[in-house]
Amino acid sequence: MTTQQSIAEVKRGDLKKAARLLRSKEVRVNCLDENGMTPLMHAAYKGQADVCKLLLHHGADVNCNEHEYGYTALMFASLSGNAEITCMMLDAGAETDPVNSVGRTAAQMAAFVGQHDCVTVINNFFSKTKLEYYTKPQGLEKEPMLPPKLAGPLYKIIMTTNLNPVKMVMMVKENPLLVDVVALEKCYRVLDLLCEQCVKQQDMNEVLAMKMHYISCVLQKCLAFLRERDDKLDTLLKSLLKGRDGDGFPEYQEKFIRDCIWKFPYCEATLLHQLIQNIAPDETVSETGSAPMAFSALTQALTGQMALMDAELCATCGERGADKKCSFCKMVVYCGQACQKLHWFTHKKVCKALQQQKDFINEECPRVREIPANANGYDDIEGTCSSLLGLCLGFAELEHSHSFSQNYCEPSNAVAVAMPGCQDRGRDDHPRDIRPHNLH
Ligand SMILES: [Zn+2]
Ligand SMILES: [Zn+2]
Secondary structure, three states, X not given: OOHHHHHHHHHHOOHHHHHHHHHOOOOOOXXXXXXXXXXHHHHHXXXXXXXXXXXXXXXXXXXXXXOOOOOOHHXXXXXXXXXXXXXXXXXXXXXXXXXXXXXXXXXXXXXXXXXXHHHHHHHOOOOHHHHHHHHOOOOOOOOOOOOHHHHHHHHHHHHOXXXXXXXXXXXXXXXXXXXXXXXXXXXXXXXXXXHHHHHHOOOOOHHHHHHHHHHHHHHHHHHHHHHHOOOOOHHHHHHHHOOOXXXXXXXXXXXXXXXXXXXXXXOOOHHHHHHHHHHOOOOOOXXXXXXXXXXXXXXXXXXXXXOOOHHHEOOOOOOEOOOEEEOOOOOOEEOOHHHHHHHHHHHHHHHHHHHHHHHHHHOOOOOOOOOOOOOOOXXXXXXXXXXXXXXXXXXXXXXXXXXXXXXXXXXXHHHHHHOOOOOOOOOOOOHHHOOOHHHO
């Protein structure tokens, strides 16, 4: 069996054949094709998770850098848009810093072709072994700083890409181990240490430092509420969701996130300065139903994603892909009934106004219309709200569902950039010549 044949099998994605080949001594797991691509690079680009797993299991070198244009397996994984494989490469020790022949990292290449999920995965990656370090007593310690049973649930929160504080509190709440004053105290102390490490290490990672700090703040907030009342964080969730009278803007949430940013302990960090600049304008300026500004700024800084896509973000927990509309106003979406129920106590105050706003926009002719005197008053709405709750809890499915990535990338573009050396080399849009305006 030749190298070419084995690579061909990997390309076909036949797991059994690939496994048989790898067991035979003649095939090297890191063999290269004519463009310097390893079987792992091919499998990563093709989105073959099982084959990638198998290759890594057989010792495939995730950092092999023999590709003619300097592409790594991580770059191919992120270009393919497969977040699972991207994560797998990172878990296997893939370095995020190497650049290809056009001077771009894996995250930058993924951003260029609109694979924002992969960008987020790379920017937020944190190795579990770094957390597990704290689950063993160090030096003279008798007990580890982090009880081993807390490492799993804490790691899950660290790895989340949804920074909505409501979602984070929900994640704490769903794990009984974490709804505990002592446990939360240990977790936030470890996060503070990790934050310090990210700042002080040689290649300072400000993004991860800010994220650790932010999660620490959320856990400290949970801790404060747990100390005050034994309601399993329900009051905290309500405080975070409660909208301002009139436009439903979640003031408490906005203020909480602002405070988190202000409290970041390393004032020399560039990221902090950018964030403070972005949230500096008047915090009270916001349109009804729009995402809090501090949250948008933080999300963009930490995940590289624009928080523009409110259209598919759950109004309660911020999870993407929410497809259940409030059946009254049809202006807000939720990921499920639990989230809608949780939000209703505050949404009911603006639901009717949103509905009227929508009706007004939908008027066929652009003529001036008289709005009834009580159109924006809530007095008559409040009374009927509770009886209407049952109705409103019925969901209307979204008529149009589309994936985010489709909005951002041209598939043909993705292929041209993604497969250097494998495509027509004489073409004008060869990756070496591409100067994507959004990467400068
Ligand atoms: Zn939700
Ligand atoms: Zn509504």
